[in-house]
Amino acid sequence: MLNKISDTIYYFPNQDDKDRPTLGLVCGDQYSLIIDSGNSTQHAIDFLLEIENLNVPPVKYMVITHAHWDHFLGMNEIDATIIVNSLTNELLKKWRNYTFDDKSLHEYVGNNEMSSMCMEIIQSEVPNRASFKLRSPDVIFEDTLTIDLGNKICIIERINATHTDDSTIIYIPDEKVIFLGDCPYGTTTNSLFHYKQSLLLPMIEDIQKFDAELFLLGHESICDSNEMNIFWEELTTASQAVTSSSLENAVACFKLDNKRGPNDNELFFIKAFVNDYIIQSQ
Structure with missing residues (x-):
C-alpha cells in the first residue's frame, strides 16, 4: 500500500x-x-x-x-x-x-547486458513480451x-x-x-x-x-535528517581511511584516525572504497 x-x-x-x-x-x-x-x-x-x-x-x-x-x-x-x-x-x-522473447533475454544475460534477476522479472511480470517495446x-x-x-x-x-x-x-x-x-x-x-x-x-x-x-x-x-547525516558521516569517515588497494592499511588508518575500529557499516564502505582502487588500477 x-x-x-x-x-x-x-x-x-x-x-x-x-x-x-x-x-x-x-x-x-x-x-x-x-x-x-x-x-x-x-x-x-x-x-x-x-x-x-x-x-x-x-x-x-x-x-x-x-x-x-x-x-x-x-x-x-x-x-x-x-x-x-x-x-x-x-x-x-x-x-x-x-526484444523480450526468451531467446533474446538469455542472450542479453549471457552477454552481461542484463542480470538474471531482470530476466526472471520480465518473464513473470511483463505480459505480451512478444510485442513489448x-x-x-x-x-x-x-x-x-x-x-x-x-x-x-x-x-x-x-x-x-x-x-x-x-x-x-x-x-x-x-x-x-x-x-x-x-x-x-x-x-x-x-x-x-x-x-x-x-x-x-x-x-x-x-x-x-x-x-x-x-x-x-x-x-x-x-x-x-539524522539518519541521513549518520549515513554521510559513515561514508566519508570510511573514505578518508582508504588511500590504496590495501584493506589492511585502510582499517589500520581508520583505527588511528578515529581511535576505534570501524563498525559494520563503515567496514562495508571501507571495502567498497578499497575495491574502487582495485577497479581504477585494472
Missing part, C-alpha cells in the same frame, strides 16, 4: 524480495507527478491501483531517476509525460531496441528542470553520483522532501562492488544544498 508523508506526497515502498525500488507520488492542486515507474508492468499496475484509491489530481508527469531496469521497465503502463535527463535518454535507447521519453533536460503541479513546485536535477552518472533527484521545497533514487549507493564493476571515491564529496554537496528533512531512497524507503 502507499505510505503517506503528507497530504501531497506518498511513496510505494521498496520490496527487496522482488527487486522493486521505492516509487513516489507528488500531488499539486492541478496535477500529480510520479517518481520512477517500477521494475515491470505488474509493478507499475500495482502502483497505479494504489493511486486510484486516493482522491488526487490526475497524473501528468513521470520522472525516471536513472536508467537501471528496476526503475523504468514499468513506464509503458503509465499515461504521463516521461521526463529524463539527457544521459538517461541515451542509455535508454539500447533498451528500446531490445519500451516507450521513448517525452521531455529531456540537461541539468535542472522545475515543474509546477499547481501550488506544488518540484525541482528536478541531474547530479553526478556514486551509483550512476545519470542520476536524477527530485526536491519538493515546501515539504522539504527529496527523492534520491539510488544515487547514494555504490555500484558493481567486474563483479566488484565499489564506491566511486572521487564522486563522493561532490555528490553529498549537491544533495545537501537542498534544505531537506526527509529523504526517499530507492531501496531503503525513507530516512530523516
